[in-house]
Amino acid sequence: MRIPILRLERILLVSIQVDLTDNDAMQFQSDLVERVAEIEALGVAIDITALDVVDSYMARVINDTANMVRLLGAEVVICGIQPFVALTLIEMGRGLLGADCAFNLSQALEMLKRRIAERGDTRFIGDEDV
Amino acid sequence: MSEPLDPASLPIRSTLDIVTARHAARELCERLGFGKADQTRLATAVSELARNVIQYAGVGTCLIEDESDAHSRRIQVRIEDQGPGIPNLELALTDGYSTSGGLGAGLPGTRRLTDVFQIESVPGSTRVTIALVKPR
Numbered sequence: 057m058r059i060p061i062l063r064l065e066r067i068l069l070v071s072i073q074v075d076l077t078d079n080d081a082m083q084f085q086s087d088l089v090e091r092v093a094e095i096e097a098l099g100v101a102i103d104i105t106a107l108d109v110v111d112s113y114m115a116r117v118i119n120d121t122a123n124m125v126r127l128l129g130a131e132v133v134i135c136g137i138q139p140f141v142a143l144t145l146i147e148m149g150r151g152l153l154g155a156d157c158a159f160n161l162s163q164a165l166e167m168l169k170r171r172i173a174e175r176g177d178t179r180f181i182g183d184e185d186v
Numbered sequence: 187m188s189e190p191l192d193p194a195s196l197p198i199r200s201t202l203d204i205v206t207a208r209h210a211a212r213e214l215c216e217r218l219g220f221g222k223a224d225q226t227r228l229a230t231a232v233s234e235l236a237r238n239v240i241q242y243a244g245v246g247t248c249l250i251e252d253e254s255d256a257h258s259r260r261i262q263v264r265i266e267d268q269g270p271g272i273p274n275l276e277l278a279l280t281d282g283y284s285t286s287g288g289l290g291a292g293l294p295g296t297r298r299l300t301d302v303f304q305i306e307s308v309p310g311s312t313r314v315t316i317a318l319v320k321p322r
Contacts, residue, residue: 077201078201079201111233111237112234113237140223140226144226144227147227148230148295149281149295
C-alpha cells in the first residue's frame with residue numbers, strides 16, 4: 057500500500073486514506089522525504105483525517121517525517137487530526153506530536169503559503185494570491 | 187440481560203495483525219455501546235500492546251471478550267506472549283523509558299487509556315489484561 061503524493065507547484069499534498077501497517081508507514085516516510093528532495097519542495101501538508109487510531113508508533117513516524125522534511129528545507133503542516141485521536145494522544149502522554157497542525161487541508165495550505173512567503177520564497181510558488 | 191457477544195481470538199504474528207487486532211477491539215467496543223472516545227482509547231491501547239508483542243516476543247495472542255454483567259458493560263482484552271518477559275516492570279511502566287528506541291509511551295500510555303490495567307511478566311510468559319468498564 058503506497059500513499060499517493062500530489063504535487064501543487066512546489067507544495068506536496070499527502071492524504072493518508074487508509075489505516076497503515078508499520079511497513080506502510082515507513083514506506084510513506086521514505087517516499088515523502090525522497091520526493092521533497094527531488095522537487096525541492098517548499099512546503100508539505102499531511103492530511104490524516106482518515107486515521108482513527110494514531111498510536112505512539114504512528115505518532116513517532118509522523119513526527120520524525122515532519123522533522124526530516126524540515127531538515128531538508130521545507131515547511132510542514134499536519135492536518136485533520138480527529139478529535140478522539142487528539143484526546144487519546146494527549147491522554148497517552150505529552151509530546152507525542154510536535155508538528156504544527158491545522159483543521160483541514162485548505163487551512164494547512166494557507167499556513168504553508170504564508171510561511172513560505174515569510175521566508176521570501178514566493179517567486180517559486182507561482183501564486184499571485186500569496 | 188442479553189447474551190454476551192462472541193469473543194474474538196486473534197493471533198499476533200505480523201505488523202498486519204496489529205491492524206486487525208485494533209479493528210476487532212474497536213468493533214466489539216462499538217457493539218457494546220461504548221462511545222467513540224472509548225473505542226479510540228481501546229483500539230489505541232490494543233495497538234500499543236500488540237506492537238510490544240511483535241517487537242519483543244515475535245508472536246502472541248489477543249483475546250477480546252465481552253465481560254458485561256447486570257451492573258456494568260465491560261470489554262476486556264488479554265494479550266499474551268511467550269517471549270523473554272519484561273525484566274524491569276517498574277521501569278517499563280515509567281514514562282519515557284524504552285529499550286527499543288521508541289518514545290517510551292507504550293505501556294504507561296496504555297495504562298492511562300484504560301480503566302483496568304494488569305500486567306504479569308516472567309521469562310517465557312507475559313500477559314497484559316486491559317478493560318474498559320461503564321456502569322449500565
